[in-house]
Amino acid sequence: MSKLRLPVIVSMGGINAAGRSSGHHAYRRMVFDKLDSSMQYDTLSSLASMCGLELTESFSVEQQQDVLSRTLIRQVEQNHFDVENLSWMTPLDTHDRAGKAMEFECRRKQLPRDLPPNWVVQDLADDRVSVRMEGQGRLFVPNTRIAPVQSAGQLPTGFDPANLYPSRFHPRGLQMSVVAASDALNNMGLAWESLCAALPADQIAVYSGSVMAQLDDNGYGGLLQSRMKGGRVSSKQLPLGLNTMPADFVNAYVLGSLGATGSVTGACATFLYNLRMGVEDIQSGRRRVVFVGNAEAPLTSEVFEGYGAMSALATDEGLRKLDGSDKADHRRASRPFGENCGFTLAESAQYIVLMDDELAIEMGAEIYGAVSDVFINADGYKKSISAPGPGNYITLAKSMAASAALLGESSVRDRSYIQAHGSSTPQNRVTESRILDKMARNFGINSWPVSAVKAYVGHSLAPASADQMMAVLGQFAHGWLPGLKTSGAIADDVYQDNLNFPLDDIELPDRDVAFINSKGFGGNNATAAVVHPAKVEEMLSKRYDKETMNTYQAKLEQTREQRAQYEASVSKGDWQVRYRFGEGMIEESDLDLQRDSLRIPGWDKVIELPSSTPYDDLSLS
Structure with a gap:
């Protein structure tokens, strides 16, 4: 086993x-x-x-x-969000007052593609328009709230x-x-x-x-x-x-x-x-x-x-x-x-x-x-x-x-x-x-x-x-x-x-x-x-036998020295972040594909392709 x-x-x-x-x-x-x-x-x-x-x-x-x-x-x-001024959109339902409609101006390109049926639009100078909103309407107004959490x-x-x-x-x-x-x-x-x-x-x-x-x-x-x-x-x-x-x-x-x-x-x-x-x-x-x-x-x-x-x-x-x-x-x-x-x-x-x-x-x-x-x-x-x-x-x-x-x-x-x-x-x-x-x-x-x-x-x-x-x-x-x-x-x-x-x-x-x-x-x-x-x-x-463990301990000291060097560096702010954008890229044409193996450029060991199956009792080969 x-x-x-x-x-x-x-x-x-x-x-x-x-x-x-x-x-x-x-x-x-x-x-x-x-x-x-x-x-x-x-x-x-x-x-x-x-x-x-x-x-x-x-x-x-x-x-x-x-x-x-x-x-x-x-x-x-x-840097996450302002807990005292949490952004919110408040719906505001409007009604005209005594038949007096709401009016405002804006740039024509800011108009919605589908105009509300109660909007009356008139052209003004410099690509601006006047909008008259009659009857009932709804606006969404930027607002803030205090975050509960x-x-x-x-x-x-x-x-x-x-x-x-x-x-x-x-x-x-x-x-x-x-x-x-x-x-x-x-x-x-x-x-x-x-x-x-x-x-x-x-x-x-x-x-x-x-x-x-x-x-x-x-x-x-x-x-x-x-x-x-x-x-x-x-x-x-x-x-x-x-x-x-x-x-x-x-x-x-x-x-x-x-x-x-x-x-x-x-x-x-x-x-x-x-x-x-x-x-x-x-x-x-x-x-x-x-x-x-x-x-x-x-x-x-x-x-x-x-x-x-x-x-x-x-x-x-x-x-x-x-x-x-x-x-x-x-x-x-x-x-x-x-x-x-x-x-x-x-x-x-x-x-x-x-x-x-x-x-x-x-x-x-x-x-x-x-x-x-x-x-x-x-x-x-x-x-x-x-x-x-x-x-x-x-x-x-x-x-x-x-x-x-x-x-x-x-x-x-x-x-x-x-x-x-x-x-x-x-x-x-x-x-x-x-x-x-x-x-x-x-x-x-x-x-x-x-x-x-x-x-x-x-x-x-x-x-x-x-x-x-x-x-x-x-x-x-x-x-x-x-x-x-x-x-x-x-x-x-x-x-x-x-x-x-x-x-x-x-x-x-x-x-x-x-x-x-x-x-x-x-x-x-x-x-x-x-x-x-x-x-x-x-x-x-x-x-593992004693000799193997002794050899391991000797190598471990070198590992600890390398780690101590990193600790000294990162503690002073040098994180040595490893970010290799577009570096060491492998061209597919450089792959060495054989029937029993695949060799990747930059890797000493080859990838061995399966030559047997764990499904011995089901194998048809």
Whole structure:
């Protein structure tokens, strides 16, 4: 029986409301108060650089507060939309008064093609006309309103991914994809060209996408609004608006990949859906390197309006009622498992890089953890598309049982924790806590630690479980589990007999495995098991001899040196974003096609064409 390849995480990168993911900086922002002074300085420097602030040898109390206030959930900033003056079109029904019609002048070319029947038009000089509107009519008048929802998880104030590479006409979600994928690539500490030299082109994959597609003015937002605004549709808005475009951009402009590509959309569980594709590719041997990630830029007034109509978002009125205050606490808008009133939208782009264990050992890659399994199940028949169901029981039970089989019962019982979906809705706090409590009891866990990073960065939809992944990898590296600091207290209707909901960060230095749980609209449930890197090393020592592991350790030092160079660069503002528009293009005439192989210019290894079939019992050859 051939050995199953282990999918190990060899890099991560990205951006969200907590900052930059590489170097665990976004994670460190969540547990900032628990860091030593050196780590605090590094985190502040990273954030200050992102925000375009001047770097100093030390940060005063005022400077530190200024930097930190630019992060996490906060009031929506005007680069997204003006919450105090939300654009609106008010219909105005008019009537003539005592037979006196309304009259106005305009340019003839501004007249509608189909004149209303009660308009009387007369020509004036200079191609102008007089319009007399008799009887009843309707006008649409530009107006403004105060936005009912004013909180969001936004990229650090002052950070604009568009400034890091030539991004003209790119929707914000694609800008974030390029920056985040480049961060993951550079953080790997291995030259991408060296990996390409070691692999055929078809053994690389990129699985990435978004849930809401690209909805700003450069994407579908501008496409659908252009007529109503009197503008024109551009040639780029429709193609760049596609929800699979994050993968396409990473392939075409960051990696130059010719391997597998695509995205599976599963609402808020989308990252885990794509992660499962990557895990299965690695396990089967179909791919040896897989970029998995998602990007979402949903902070447009229309998306707020849509989720607001579902009563899904935390409104300012709801926050004021919770606190008995006349002012909404935007910093604490998301309160997982506490007294809450809805989730908080967020923007984020996150990528991890998976390798099979053999290639990681061969290349000397850093191993941040391993993804042993991802389980996905639907809810079955539903009375409402947003209502919970039994599917999450299946995903969690399978994930925990599989981890117990791999690592031992005690690893799950005594040395695990859960990164919960924790959307901060009244319904979620009850239904998810009930599931987690039953799972803990079923596996003999008396006090299962529960964390939910949406308290810090909000709900980014497609990358939401990727935000959870970054927090897991940070906890593995530094030991601190981010607590539910924004919740204040756990709600009375939350199940917690066998659960531990820490309201402050707690130290968990000896965890073997973490579970990432995600629950999405429509019955999209997913749970992933992430194995601690120390446990991964213990597992790999059973597969590889001591000499091989010693050689790996020597190569690993070189990898860490390369990664340290990137860290020093990006912390000073040089992100080294990899954007290769029109570079290294391959002419189809240069392809070398043989009966049993295909050679791609620039790739040392040939793509071998199938010479046998797995359907032996059905073969007619």
